[in-house]
Amino acid sequence: MTTRMLTTIGFDADDTLWQNEQFYRLTETHFTDLLSDYAEGKVVSERLLAAEKRNLQHYGFGIKGFTLSMIETAIEITEGNVPASVIAQILDTGRDLLSHPVETLPEVRETLAALADHYLLVLITKGDLFDQERKLAQSGLGDFFHAVEIVSDKTAVTYRRIFSKIGGGPERAMMVGNSLKSDIVPAIAAGSYGVFVPHELTWVLEHVEEPTEAPRFRKIERLGELRGVIDSLG
Incomplete structure (x- = not known):
């Protein structure tokens, strides 16, 4: 040839x-901080990765699916008691990813x-x-x-x-x-x-x-x- x-x-x-990936990593760190009162950072990251795996077939790849997986993980880890303020912050981080330079x-x-x-x-x-x-x-x-x-x-x-x-x-x-x-x-x-x-x-x-x-x-x-x-x- x-x-x-x-x-x-x-x-x-x-x-x-x-x-690209570096911004996801920073967002994940912020997410684990948000849930630090409920679980250790390593546990939060593991649960988030499991949610992402499950959700790929539903949401595909990208920021929107990642944001929904964070919300799902927050609900699971807090056993349904995640404050609305935390959900709002998760949504804000997703929007930040969608507008990052x-x-x-x-x-x-x-x-x-x-x-x-x-x-x-x-x-x-x-x-x-x-x-x-x-x-x-x-x-x-x-x-x-x-x-x-x-x-x-x-x-x-x-x-x-x-x-x-x-x-x-x-x-x-x-x-x-x-x-x-x-x-x-x-x-x-x-x-x-x-x-x-x-x-x-x-x-x-x-x-x-x-x-x-x-x-x-x-x-x-x-x-x-x-x-x-x-x-x-x-």
Whole structure:
């Protein structure tokens, strides 16, 4: 396969192009403080994670589902006696997340600018529709992308559909992201290259083993190394 045969590059958004998980961590810390009279912080975090797992099938990924999971956890831990003032503060923290300024990660703009004239760039992200559209608009990166796909989940089927519609099919595509579970493993299963760019903070539900034996798996430490990976395919 030559570099020219690569037609399409998909990019994850949260914690690949801009900061995201750190704001969830700060919000969770505030949430555990709110419930400190009822349970230890570790217990609150464990119960919150369990609620998030249960609720993914109902609310999907994103801030709104996270906020509802916090409310549910507060009700459970207080055995239904959570003060209305605490519920109000939880709602406020959710709104704060939905309006947080976008912090673009290092080397993102330069990398996208270098690739946009040579490949079809596609933003492929999951989460709240309005929130992801807001962050893309505020990031100033929208003009680099030929298409934007905001999906409910990322599976091999998702990548086959997107890369068959945009570009020359999944075999001629690459997916770049910080989540092995969502960005890399399913993209490789679809027949694409998967380039893993680790972030120091990754949600525990996104952790899986690196597919080191997969021929199309690549790992880089920073996004600025991506052009080198692409060049090496030839």
